[in-house]
Amino acid sequence: MNTLMEALSIPVIANAAVGMICAGLSLSLVGTIIIPLHLVAIRFTLMHVGLFGAALALAFGINPTALAYIAVLSVSLLMGILTKNRKEQASSIGAIFMTSSLAGAFVVLAVTNVPAMEIFDIFAGNILLMSPLDVTMTVVLGLLIILFFITCYREIQLILLNPELAQVLGVPIKPMMNIIFIVLGLAVATALRLVGALLVDALIFLPAVAALRISRNFLSTLILTSVFGALTAIGGFLMALYINLPLGAATALMSTVIIILSYCGNALLSRR
Amino acid sequence: MNKTALLTFNEVSFAYADNKNVLESLSFTIYRGDRILMSGENGAGKTTLLKLLCGQIEPTAGTITKMSSLENLREIAYVPQIQQASQIAVSVLESVLLGLWGKNFSFLNRSKKKDRQEAYRCLELVQMESFAKRDLRELSGGQRQKVAIARALIRNPSLLLLDEPTTYLDKRSKSEMLSLISSQAQKGGWSVLLISHDALSDSLFNRVFTLDNTFMKERSL
Numbered sequence: 105m106n107t108l109m110e111a112l113s114i115p116v117i118a119n120a121a122v123g124m125i126c127a128g129l130s131l132s133l134v135g136t137i138i139i140p141l142h143l144v145a146i147r148f149t150l151m152h153v154g155l156f157g158a159a160l161a162l163a164f165g166i167n168p169t170a171l172a173y174i175a176v177l178s179v180s181l182l183m184g185i186l187t188k189n190r191k192e193q194a195s196s197i198g199a200i201f202m203t204s205s206l207a208g209a210f211v212v213l214a215v216t217n218v219p220a221m222e223i224f225d226i227f228a229g230n231i232l233l234m235s236p237l238d239v240t241m242t243v244v245l246g247l248l249i250i251l252f253f254i255t256c257y258r259e260i261q262l263i264l265l266n267p268e269l270a271q272v273l274g275v276p277i278k279p280m281m282n283i284i285f286i287v288l289g290l291a292v293a294t295a296l297r298l299v300g301a302l303l304v305d306a307l308i309f310l311p312a313v314a315a316l317r318i319s320r321n322f323l324s325t326l327i328l329t330s331v332f333g334a335l336t337a338i339g340g341f342l343m344a345l346y347i348n349l350p351l352g353a354a355t356a357l358m359s360t361v362i363i364i365l366s367y368c369g370n371a372l373l374s375r376r
Numbered sequence: 377m378n379k380t381a382l383l384t385f386n387e388v389s390f391a392y393a394d395n396k397n398v399l400e401s402l403s404f405t406i407y408r409g410d411r412i413l414m415s416g417e418n419g420a421g422k423t424t425l426l427k428l429l430c431g432q433i434e435p436t437a438g439t440i441t442k443m444s445s446l447e448n449l450r451e452i453a454y455v456p457q458i459q460q461a462s463q464i465a466v467s468v469l470e471s472v473l474l475g476l477w478g479k480n481f482s483f484l485n486r487s488k489k490k491d492r493q494e495a496y497r498c499l500e501l502v503q504m505e506s507f508a509k510r511d512l513r514e515l516s517g518g519q520r521q522k523v524a525i526a527r528a529l530i531r532n533p534s535l536l537l538l539d540e541p542t543t544y545l546d547k548r549s550k551s552e553m554l555s556l557i558s559s560q561a562q563k564g565g566w567s568v569l570l571i572s573h574d575a576l577s578d579s580l581f582n583r584v585f586t587l588d589n590t591f592m593k594e595r596s597l
Contacts, residue, residue, distance in 0.1 A: 265464060272431075273475075274477070275478070319511075
């Protein structure tokens with residue numbers, strides 16, 4: 105306990121703790137949308153777009169995180185506009201953006217001689233580099249995501265249940281899909297910063313997978329996702345602190361434990 | 377007695393991206409209180425016709441004239457063709473309640489206790505009240521179809537559109553659901569358009585059409 109209090113008295117670690125808990129509580133909610141809408145592959149696209157943005161930023165000597173955010177947000181917005189059909193076209197358009205962003209990043213690397221490792225450092229994520237401004241941005245984004253789920257609860261539920269029916273009932277599908285893409289983009293960009301590209305799923309995807317297995321209605325899915333996200337973040341943070349593991353890896357391990365427990369929980373619930 | 381026209385198709389054609397007309401120069405009128413059975417082979421354009429009726433797609437030629445009350449979607453209820461397994465956890469009762477979106481509640485005006493009571497009543501009508509708290513993902517295709525019918529009934533619409541609503545139902549349930557739809561429509565003064573490629577009993581309908589892309593024929597009853 106003393107070790108934890110001592111660690112939290114260091115501003116950098118306190119920032120990291122607040123950032124992780126907030127991300128766990130809120131970013132994970134995005135997973136409940138991307139699974140039913142088959143947007144799982146899109147997060148890969150957005151990660152590569154972030155990489156391209158960071159490569160460009162390093163080449164021009166500007167803040168790589170800021171440009172990665174801008175690139176991810178712009179492409180999210182574009183994908184929302186270009187995607188008419190939520191299943192097939194999203195993945196096709198995503199593949200085009202992913203390939204071209206990756207190609208763009210390599211071209212920038214080759215032309216400008218920016219060391220590749222500098223860009224891949226961004227992919228590894230480093231929560232200890234979070235400034236108070238980064239933490240504030242994560243908290244604000246987290247609150248916006250939670251607000252989106254509260255205000256559009258029934259509309260999100262309808263779109264996920266049956267988009268065709270939602271459209272006939274009058275739900276504004278296109279604006280809602282645009283918002284969903286923007287929220288997804290913001291969540292991916294923030295998770296990139298926290299745990300790195302390779303472990304984004306630990307925060308965004310796996311808590312929702314675990315919640316979907318054991319919940320029986322939409323509200324419980326959202327609450328459980330948020331709780332699992334927070335547990336993943338806190339557990340990962342504590343493991344990193346006490347066992348001296350890399351934070352990204354510790355977070356991913358924690359989410360794997362939660363997934364295994366959810367499978368066991370589902371088996372128990374099914375027997376009742 | 378004068379009949380009130382609810383909706384009129386005037387020389388309506390529709391083509392998808394390949395430019396080949398799926399529907400060609402269709403003209404017909406749906407009157408208030410009509411109970412219409414529209415049959416036809418697979419690919420005859422039945423689902424396209426329904427999508428035109430509920431405004432999901434626009435005709436490539438011709439016009440659709442709707443009564444002013446139908447212009448906003450509050451007065452239309454729709455049962456889509458495929459009741460695919462839900463990808464999210466949603467209780468059966470909640471799923472029926474969602475049928476009231478745009479009518480009794482929307483973004484800033486949330487559902488009330490009486491809406492939940494109404495959802496429960498509609499589940500009773502389709503004999504699914506004991507499933508109210510179950511997750512929709514646990515239901516069979518036929519049970520999901522009954523829930524979809526309850527979700528349409530709760531809307532108390534002027535026009536009820538059903539696309540193959542009996543596909544997964546056994547013979548007995550099929551007959552029970554059709555009788556229920558017919559009796560509810562008569563009670564509420566709704567118009568119904570039911571599309572099916574199954575041979576259904578004509579007795580519950582007052583008009584029967586056969587559709588085959590380029591022509592639509594009304595059979596006298």
